[in-house]
Amino acid sequence: MPEPSDRRSRKRLATRKAISDTATRLFMERGFDHVTVDEIAEAADVGRMTVFNHFPRKEDMFFDRDEEGRELLREAVRQRPAGIAPLEALCLLAHRLVAEKSPVVEFSARSERLVPTVAGSETLKARARAIRDELADRVAAALAEAVVRDPADPDARLAASLLLATWTVAFLEAHSTFRQTRSRAKANDAFLTLVDKGAAGLKAAMTGTPYV
Amino acid sequence: MPEPSDRRSRKRLATRKAISDTATRLFMERGFDHVTVDEIAEAADVGRMTVFNHFPRKEDMFFDRDEEGRELLREAVRQRPAGIAPLEALCLLAHRLVAEKSPVVEFSARSERLVPTVAGSETLKARARAIRDELADRVAAALAEAVVRDPADPDARLAASLLLATWTVAFLEAHSTFRQTRSRAKANDAFLTLVDKGAAGLKAAMTGTPYV
DNA sequence: CATGATTCCTGTACTCAGTACATATTCGTA
């Protein structure tokens, strides 16, 4: 994501970031439902229509920063080393993200405030679920493509759904652990323990298919 | 669900059903987003406020009939025969529902119109996901309770999430099969094949836990 | 550096979902 040389593009990105940052801060402070779009526009010093220009839905302002991480799973399948099965590559990715302290599975003071904000709003939870399912679709397509089948292969869909379900539970459980123990190490352990259990199940479910 | 002897309750239920039926029909005909609450009220011959009296959200009118089926998973865990592990009971339930032609996993002309209606609306999809996650929470609690642990046991959450993910994929895949082959038998096969794969994975993920 | 085209920002006016609150109507019961 290199800074574009255009001044126009840079300004646009700055405006977008200002809106997203302001909105996220307000959402965390007061809760999603107690912040109006007018207030966001006012606080970010832009017109109300500018907000909707950048973010078609109110909830998009909150999830704006996650865009980068959403290609990770896909890329892990595509650019896996020779001799590594697609599902194996995805299992390894989880460990790599933790080892590399990736922001995707970060258990920090900031994410500790993000999670309750989502939990406190039906709209944000709904958006989080939509993102998860959309991600599952993309992973399913990547898996199916990697093994050269039809892109709607049921086994690929099942594998992707199980994988995302596992990661979601693991992520939330790790956060819960972090909140209780204040230990990032224990949170990472909780995350990887559950991911490994899910991975074991995933492999068992996919025996007999070319995905494992 | 016996008819209440009260005339008052009967009238209330009749009003509710009239609204739900009218709304569902209109949603299927025109799509969720192209039907307004005013039109539903008009078509059902009730006041606009009566609609919101019965259904706090527009999308609730569509999912009103599914209430019965949502306790099935819970009950299967609670009332399982002695000597049957909780997860085993859930796997058996899927086969029993298919064998008994339960409306929960029905692949018929009616459900064939219901599924695309949901697929055509972000709002309805969001509600379907919310119902699924809520169900997963309840199943997780039932599992944890059945084995006498804390109600937030991570293994129970993982098991419930994997189970619901499996059922969702299986259900949609079976519908897709039905649409293409027009065969209820083939749809049932597709459903059970995927459920069994998921069940195998679920058991593998839960080895070493008291759930299997 | 001037000018025209492009892209971005913003205002106005609207539709529709959902809420708060008051009122009317219907029904069960004494």
Next chain:
DNA sequence: TACGAATATGTACTGAGTACAGGAATCATG
């Protein structure tokens, strides 16, 4: 029948999101 409770409904409002048009900043070109 008369009273109290549950139900249906009307009015007035808030706030998200859309359609459309005007204006301002930026870029490309001569």
